[in-house]
Amino acid sequence: GQQLNQSPQSMFIQEGEDVSMNCTSSSIFNTWLWYKQDPGEGPVLLIALYKAGELTSNGRLTAQFGITRKDSFLNISASIPSDVGIYFCAGRRGIQGAQKLVFGQGTRLTINP
């Protein structure tokens, strides 16, 4: 099935650094979601985006819906140890239901104190 391409696959940064990751597709999506998975836990929704060009923040996290509608971006400012985990993007095309959500393979974030 179709999958989204997330980049980078893994990141190793120092505490306090800013983080940028992205998610791309060959298809147009109408909804983009960003999830975070802590070690040993299930994904938790961070941000949902519904409009091309939309920029939405959740604390130190900011996500953008790409203007081409084929990509989305997530930035984390001033990283802290609890930001460690795997970040997943997910997209939905048109008015399809939740069963048509497509997930990226994840970006694993590791922070050196």
Add this chain to the structure above:
Amino acid sequence: NAGVTQTPKFQVLKTGQSMTLQCAQDMNHEYMSWYRQDPGMGLRLIHYSVGAGITDQGEVPNGYNVSRSTTEDFPLRLLSAAPSQTSVYFCASSLGLTNEKLFFGSGTQLSVL
């Protein structure tokens, strides 16, 4: 508020054994689903349900059965486990099929020897 509860957390099976992964939600969500998570891949949908008595196949349904007798519970059955079913399994729910904001359980790590 417990959210989505999955049991067991860990399970080891021998090839050919059967077992049921339990999932329960207390949010009165109509939509429930099962995903598997494998290294380097995004979450892949196994089966989903839009309400009690209604189930349907996802992207990777072979080897798995589901039923939905109540709104709260959505068990996943492996009738004859195979090594290819070694994975981490997540149950997720949302208010309805058109609501893409999924709430995930904490996962079941299954190993089939």
